[in-house]
Amino acid sequence: MAKGFFTDTTVCIGCKACEVACKEWNQLPDDGLIFTGMSYDNTVQLGASTWRHVAFIEQPAATKEDPALGDFSWLMMSDVCKHCQRAGCLEACPTGAIVRTEFDSVYVQPDICNGCGYCISACPFGVIDRREDDGRAWKCTLCYDRLKDGMTPACAKACPTDSIVFGDLDELKEKAGDRVQQLRDGGVEEAYLYGVDEVGQPGTEGLNAFFLLVDEPEVYNLPPDPVVPTKKVGSAWTSAALAAAGVALAAAGAAVMNRGGRG
Secondary structure, rough: OOEEEEEEEHHHHOOOOHHHHHHHHOOOOOOOOOEEEEEEEOOOOOOEEEEEEEEEEEOOOOOOOHHOOEEEEEEEEEEOOOOEEEHHHHHOOOOOOOOOOOOEEEEEEOOOOOOOHHHHHOOOOOEEEEEEOOOEEEEOOOHHHHHOOOOOOOHHOOOOOHHHHEHHHHHHHHHHHHHHHHHHHHOOOEEEEEOOOOOHHHHHHEEOEOOOOOOOOOOOOOOOOOOOOHHHHHHHHHHHHHHHHHHHHHHHHHHHHHHHHHH
């Protein structure tokens, strides 16, 4: 049975409990403890040592009609590896270090990874990265060790608002659809799911970690049309073949004209 995450951004409070739980359970190093200047976001993005990232997205809130709203409001989202059903990182890995587990998650085997970096350029979401100390690629494992013992991933277990929900993928999609309808019935007409239908068609064919959003994907630093690079390999070879055929025809034509000129 495929497992995954449904992240409802409308109930995320930005507490970062998921970030802390992820780092504690997986014994991940800190990110330098720097002040980024990006609201309350001190991790900036996902990376080799940040497998959960809570984004604070500031937006103008005050209007002429209602200046009491204040200067800005926040959208918050806990981002994570999408464990794509068609995973670019897995397809690009030359050593077999990246595998799909029995839970349908995408897992990097650190003892096999040689640090080539092909997976990094193949990820349409910019999730996977190499650690400076050992050069190997790292990302969310969906807490594979916990799943084998029947436990919930650390981030979902720690989330106090159930913004992050873990479970069987089919059940999560049904739950997410009901939540979207509930929000729309309550007047939040912009609510939609990212990673089920919208992202399925361009090449990722669905995500095992999908999100409920209320603004455009770019606002959350998510690509609107993510494409796995290997999806375009066929068309690239076709273009190359057509180009080669064009060059051959041009050369043949030139040869004929040269023979005609000499005659």
